[in-house]
Amino acid sequence: MHGHSTFEPKNGFVKWLEARLPILSFSHESFVAYPTPKNLNYWWTFGAILSFMLVAQIITGVVLAMHYTPESTMAFDSVEKIMRDVNWGWMLRYAHSNGASMFFFAVYIHMFRGIYYGSYKAPREVLWILGVIIFLLMMATGFMGYVLPWGQMSFWGATVITNLFSAIPFVGDQITVWLWGGYSVGNPTLNRFFSLHYLLPFVIAAVVGLHVWALHVVGQNNPDGVDIKDVKKDSVPFTPHATMKDSLGIAVFLLLYAWFIFFVPNYLGDADNYIPANPMKTPPHIVPEWYFLPFYAILRSIPNKLAGVVAMFAAIALLAFLPWLDTSKVRSGKYRPLFKIFFWIFAATAIGLGYLGAMPPEGGYVLAARLLSVSYFAFFLVILPVLGLVEKTKPVPATIADAVLAKH
Amino acid sequence: MAFMKKFGLAAAAVIGLVALSTPSLRAAEGAEEPQPTRQNWTFAGVFGTFDKAQLKRGFQVYKEVCSSCHALHIPMRTLAQPGGPGFTEDEVKALAATYTVHDGPNMQGEMFDRPGRPADYFPAPFANPEAAAAALGAAPPDMSLLGKSIKYERGFPKFLWDPLPLPGAVYQEVGPDLIYAILNGYTHDDDPNWNLYFPGHKIAMPKPLTDGQVQYKDGAPATVQQYAKDVSAFLFWASEPNMEYRKLIGRRVLVFLLVFAVLLYFTKKRIWADVAH
Numbered sequence: 001m002h003g004h005s006t007f008e009p010k011n012g013f014v015k016w017l018e019a020r021l022p023i024l025s026f027s028h029e030s031f032v033a034y035p036t037p038k039n040l041n042y043w044w045t046f047g048a049i050l051s052f053m054l055v056a057q058i059i060t061g062v063v064l065a066m067h068y069t070p071e072s073t074m075a076f077d078s079v080e081k082i083m084r085d086v087n088w089g090w091m092l093r094y095a096h097s098n099g100a101s102m103f104f105f106a107v108y109i110h111m112f113r114g115i116y117y118g119s120y121k122a123p124r125e126v127l128w129i130l131g132v133i134i135f136l137l138m139m140a141t142g143f144m145g146y147v148l149p150w151g152q153m154s155f156w157g158a159t160v161i162t163n164l165f166s167a168i169p170f171v172g173d174q175i176t177v178w179l180w181g182g183y184s185v186g187n188p189t190l191n192r193f194f195s196l197h198y199l200l201p202f203v204i205a206a207v208v209g210l211h212v213w214a215l216h217v218v219g220q221n222n223p224d225g226v227d228i229k230d231v232k233k234d235s236v237p238f239t240p241h242a243t244m245k246d247s248l249g250i251a252v253f254l255l256l257y258a259w260f261i262f263f264v265p266n267y268l269g270d271a272d273n274y275i276p277a278n279p280m281k282t283p284p285h286i287v288p289e290w291y292f293l294p295f296y297a298i299l300r301s302i303p304n305k306l307a308g309v310v311a312m313f314a315a316i317a318l319l320a321f322l323p324w325l326d327t328s329k330v331r332s333g334k335y336r337p338l339f340k341i342f343f344w345i346f347a348a349t350a351i352g353l354g355y356l357g358a359m360p361p362e363g364g365y366v367l368a369a370r371l372l373s374v375s376y377f378a379f380f381l382v383i384l385p386v387l388g389l390v391e392k393t394k395p396v397p398a399t400i401a402d403a404v405l406a407k408h
Numbered sequence: 409m410a411f412m413k414k415f416g417l418a419a420a421a422v423i424g425l426v427a428l429s430t431p432s433l434r435a436a437e438g439a440e441e442p443q444p445t446r447q448n449w450t451f452a453g454v455f456g457t458f459d460k461a462q463l464k465r466g467f468q469v470y471k472e473v474c475s476s477c478h479a480l481h482i483p484m485r486t487l488a489q490p491g492g493p494g495f496t497e498d499e500v501k502a503l504a505a506t507y508t509v510h511d512g513p514n515m516q517g518e519m520f521d522r523p524g525r526p527a528d529y530f531p532a533p534f535a536n537p538e539a540a541a542a543a544l545g546a547a548p549p550d551m552s553l554l555g556k557s558i559k560y561e562r563g564f565p566k567f568l569w570d571p572l573p574l575p576g577a578v579y580q581e582v583g584p585d586l587i588y589a590i591l592n593g594y595t596h597d598d599d600p601n602w603n604l605y606f607p608g609h610k611i612a613m614p615k616p617l618t619d620g621q622v623q624y625k626d627g628a629p630a631t632v633q634q635y636a637k638d639v640s641a642f643l644f645w646a647s648e649p650n651m652e653y654r655k656l657i658g659r660r661v662l663v664f665l666l667v668f669a670v671l672l673y674f675t676k677k678r679i680w681a682d683v684a685h
């Protein structure tokens with residue numbers, strides 16, 4: 001997309017560099033002149049917030065890794081040493097563990113934003129699918145990171161989740177043994193999880209690069225779901241407008257993050273993870289981290305293990321098909337009265353599933369989880385395809401400038 | 409539309425029914441324990457700090473009672489760290505010297521015993537958990553993290569506001585509240601292993617504290633309640649010895665961010681002032 005200004009090197013060194021590696025003009029185009037729809041609301045600051053969190057996780061993680069020992073008899077104690085003896089170790093660790101939660105919190109908002117405003121629709125399908133890939137990588141990273149302190153929940157969470165692979169017909173048991181590097185979760189498992197937990201964030205960073213590239217090819221969607229037609233009238237330059245708004249979004253988000261780090265650092269974690277891993281003693285309730293709970297609830301709501309695993313992965317994979325499951329020609333939920341209602345039912349379904357995932361699988365909880373699982377899949381497979389055909393949408397403004405005018 | 413309203417109502421009804429029916433379900437299991445009462449701790453909240461005298465008394469209870477069965481896997485020097493019970497370095501040196509530490513090998517390749525030093529960890533009462541289990545029937549947990557490793561379920565909806573910066577919320581003291589409750593929860597005189605608050609009511613540790621058992625030097629009452637309170641506070645500190653500093657830094661960070669966010673807000677407003685959006 002064509003930007004607001006062009007990059008004109010004045011300084012001799014910059015000219016020299018431009019002729020060899022035009023990185024400065026590229027950055028100028030991408031982060032200064034880049035046209036940003038002027039009607040974006042604060043839900044659009046979450047991309048910047050996520051970028052910030054990714055960097056924060058990598059920096060705190062790299063420093064933690066300098067003090068952490070990925071060995072099953074030493075891992076737990078090494079984390080305690082970080083908490084007690086390493087200078088600022090408690091802050092690094094609480095920042096990293098709560099950072100994972102903040103990262104997921106932000107990514108869920110980012111995704112719901114995308115769904116509400118139809119940001120996955122043409123021409124943003126690839127941008128969206130790259131997002132789904134990032135989400136999968138984040139889940140793998142989060143899961144393996146939680147194993148590293150080698151507490152009770154680390155160990156038993158790893159046992160439960162890796163055991164899921166044994167549901168694969170014929171080769172399931174072999175695959176599970178291969179994942180473990182032994183006949184149960186043990187030191188080899190911890191070691192490879194550490195290796196992968198260190199690796200994956202950089203893979204995420206690379207896919208984020210593609211994600212932002214795709215974004216800059218097709219341009220940002222916006223609350224009204226209409227494309228930029230006239231750069232001058234519909235958009236503002238990224239810097240200073242979006243940069244400043246994103247900075248404010250990040251600062252407010254940091255307030256929440258800091259609150260968790262400094263005042264309620266253990267609220268989101270499980271107390272059981274302060275007990276060293278003990279393969280001989282199963283905790284009464286094995287509960288994954290909160291950000292996996294909706295999917296965990298879907299897994300458990302089906303009595304057959306293989307079917308449960310398939311449903312759980314399908315619940316995530318379906319996201320990638322959203323651009324084609326949603327048949328509506330109108331992009332933004334703002335102009336789709338029926339969609340709006342179903343969107344909020346879907347959001348409530350996801351939260352409800354999250355709550356049920358933390359509860360023991362018994363009695364009314366099981367029934368509720370089943371009903372909500374049906375509701376979850378119905379949103380993708382029934383509601384979205386049908387709505388596009390039957391819904392009477394509201395008139396969509398012709399341009400962003402018109403939409404803004406209508407508001408004032 | 410009517411269909412949708414019904415669907416929404418049905419979803420709400422399902423969630424409501426589950427929420428209502430569940431406590432009775434749990435009660436039917438027969439394992440229902442009452443929730444511990446929330447105690448007033450000096451270390452709770454945004455401005456919480458430890459009561460040094462209380463930590464000293466709590467340590468005394470640990471040393472004279474708990475330590476005969478429970479390990480406390482922290483370095484003894486922690487006792488002299490700022491934000492703790494406030495023992496002096498010399499006091500900790502003298503205390504450490506009262507312990508015998510197995511060390512080695514020396515230049516002759518032999519293991520030897522020596523007096524403890526502040527950098528040593530508190531020696532454990534048993535060589536390993538198996539030895540503890542053989543002697544006591546079950547292995548008592550190490551106490552270095554007990555203040556944060558035990559919890560009771562707060563339940564819906566309390567868990568929703570426990571983390572929030574509201575008066576009466578910011579609840580991080582689940583651990584010490586439960587320890588305190590358990591130490592005071594031996595309510596069946598005929599069964600020293602029955603506990604009102606312990607999950608399932610059967611606890612392997614028989615009632616550990618009795619009135620008058622520990623002689624405080626500061627005039628605090630020599631009662632089970634007081635001992636329980638002091639040792640719970642001590643254990644919370646042992647699990648989070650940096651808490652005071654953490655909260656101090658946290659307050660500064662919040663103030664900084666708040667000011668920074670306000671400045672950013674006005675800068676942003678200024679920049680967007682001439683753009684209709």
Ligand code: HEM
Nearest residue numbers: 044046047048050051114119128131132134135208220221
């Ligand atoms: C590490 C994680 C992620 C980072 C750092 C990231 C970063 C960004 C950034 C900087 C933007 C532009 C600003 C904005 O619209 O908020 C963006 C847009 C977008 N992201 Fe992400 N993202 C991440 C994960 C995801 C995921 C998991 C999804 C979906 C499954 C996703 C879907 C999208 C979509 C559809 C857009 C375009 C939105 C629009 O223009 O309306 N992203 N992302």
